[in-house]
Amino acid sequence: MELPQGFNRRMEQMLGGEYQEFIKSYDEPRQFGLRVNTLKISPREFEAIAPFSITPVPWVPNGYFYREEDMPSRHPYYFAGLYYLQEPSAMTPASRLPVEKGDRVLDLCAAPGGKATELGALVGREGLLVANEINASRAKALLKNIEMMGIENAFITNEKPGNLSRCFEAYFDKILVDAPCSGEGMFRKEPEVAAVWDESRPAYFAKLQRDILDNAVKMLKPGGMLLYSTCTFSSEENEGSISRLLADHKDMNLIEIEPYEGFSKGNPVWGDGNVQLEKCVRIWPHKMRGEGHFMALLKKDGILQKNSDYKIPGSYQPFSGMEKSQRQLLETFCQNVKTERFTAGIDVRGEKVYKVPEFGREVKGLRFLRNGLYLGDLKKNRFEPQQPFAMALRRKEFESVLTLSVEDERVERYLKGETIFVEAGECEQKNGWKLVCVESFSLGWGKLVNGVLKNKYLCAWRKN
Structure with missing residues (x-):
């Protein structure tokens, strides 16, 4: 060149x-590389399911070379957040x-x-x-x-x-x-x-x-x-x-x-x-x-003092700081959530609900795009979960899951924002919110009504 x-x-x-x-x-x-997201999968586990040829990057424990022609950004595992290119x-x-x-x-x-x-x-x-x-x-x-x-x-x-x-x-x-x-x-x-x-x-x-x-x-x-x-x-x-x-x-x-x-x-x-x-x-x-x-x-120079004012998630009172009506809506939805970590450190801004970290410092006045995890929106008589909440959940952490195999053509349709059909027995419950997963990895939300899954995958993330 x-x-x-x-x-x-x-x-x-x-x-x-x-x-x-x-x-x-x-x-x-x-050279082309991807780094495995160890929040969701270990390098060895990814090696076992990798849908294309990978070779370890020897100086990075969770890094891999891949071939350009494999286009990993088109695979469902990319949308599940299993790796970063x-x-x-x-x-x-x-x-x-x-x-x-x-x-x-x-x-x-x-x-x-x-x-x-x-x-x-x-x-x-x-x-x-x-x-x-x-x-x-x-x-x-x-x-x-x-x-x-x-x-x-x-x-x-x-x-x-x-x-x-x-x-x-x-x-x-x-x-x-x-x-x-x-x-x-x-x-x-x-x-x-x-x-x-x-x-x-x-x-x-x-x-x-x-x-x-x-x-x-x-x-x-x-x-x-x-x-x-x-x-x-x-x-x-x-x-x-x-x-x-x-x-x-x-x-x-x-x-x-x-x-x-x-x-x-x-x-x-x-x-x-x-x-x-x-x-x-x-x-x-x-x-x-x-x-x-x-x-x-x-x-x-100096001796590093570990954080004493950071509150471990779970040390808060569940849903504290919320109005009673808001708390009831969120509690109703979270009956399907099998972990308590999303009930702590809740902050409601307008109709939006966040799980926020504890800083131990005053951060007002700083420009920011997100503080913590965006859980969802409080609507009239209901709570609607949002995409970041789905990405933070594991399949075993939600009561009602639609699990699709990576070969299922519905995965592609879901990622494009299309409505998909669900047969009887594919979900633990007939109707309601579903955590949509490819294999054991979350992709987003859908709402099942009489065998039809209304697609709630975030518009801005949809596959072209």
């Missing part, structure tokens, strides 16, 4: 004898931030959600994910991916980092900053990025990165960890940005990243000469089956 001349000159200076091998990698086909190198940052269940985690530059959805799976139901995206249209894509993966405890914000840091100073256990960058590592995957590149872009993005990192450090707890990543080769945006961070924040220190044989060390010469920069990791396309990436893992 044709690369910008200024880019070529700089890369030849950086790589020396490796330059020709680097350039040759652009004539090779790009993600370039193999881009899977790496979330896999190298050591998130534990119950952590408070921030993804500061989160759209479209590849890394955020993995972090949401890692924190589990006891933790909290704040996923932020400053661009409003990209934030909507982020919200859809969070909801499709069945993540229950996310706060999706649309804010500047400085506004977040005023609310969340010293709040997060772990922070991921996958920073906006000049995108040089994506030229093979996205040739349009190469077409708009010029030599001023690294300096422009380095300035943005400094502000983002300053606010990220402010939001990190003492003892917490921050992983910085980019998809560029620019030293100004990589070792240069980390050099500035270390100089400006003496309480931050680089730590080793879990290794892989294909990873390359950071280069102190490309920063301020600090030998600690060797702890950074570079992913080169001529050395690994992926695009270009950079990572640095840092820890703030």
Whole structure:
């Protein structure tokens, strides 16, 4: 492919004898990858049911290569949220931030959600994910991916980092900053990025990165960890940005990243000469089956104090804060729900019902798209469940389920929003709300009336 001349000159200076091998990698086909959603299925379980050929990504425990012609985004398992399509190198940052269940985690530059959805799976139901995206249209894509993966405890914000840091100073256990960058590592995957590149872009993005990192450090707890990543080769945006961070924040220190044989060390010469920069990791396309990436893992001085003010779901009174009539409608529907976790932390805004996380901080004034899990709407004399609720449920957690095999032609029709017919005995109850599943994985809602399932699959998600 044709690369910008200024880019070529700089890369030849950086790589020396490796330059020709680097350039040759652009004539090779790009790699395609998917990451298994461990909230819904384990990697081994997915391997057993995978409907197309997959090969493990050796440096990511739940990552797999697939063939472009298999088109996994057309398969029902994609709509069930069993996997997220993600370039193999881009899977790496979330896999190298050591998130534990119950952590408070921030993804500061989160759209479209590849890394955020993995972090949401890692924190589990006891933790909290704040996923932020400053661009409003990209934030909507982020919200859809969070909801499709069945993540229950996310706060999706649309804010500047400085506004977040005023609310969340010293709040997060772990922070991921996958920073906006000049995108040089994506030229093979996205040739349009190469077409708009010029030599001023690294300096422009380095300035943005400094502000983002300053606010990220402010939001990190003492003892917490921050992983910085980019998809560029620019030293100004990589070792240069980390050099500035270390100089400006003496309480931050680089730590080793879990290794892989294909990873390359950071280069102190490309920063301020600090030998600690060797702890950074570079992913080169001529050395690994992926695009270009950079990572640095840092820890703030101090001892990490675990969260004492986060309430574990179930520690609330069921349906507290609701009017009696609202509570009765929701209680009636939830008689079919076989788990108590959706009855805690309820918030009603107008007719909409949400299960919300407990922050322990005042978050009023922040722009957000979603706080918690959208359960459904309170209508006159009834409660209507919504798509995110379905995606968070497991088949065994709802009383009345319509389970369709992956070969059943009704699955395709359901995903396109069509009415489908149900024979006697296919559901536990004759009429009413059904959780529609493909095999054992939820897809959405339908309402059965005398053998006809009225399709409630979200219009905006329907298959073309």
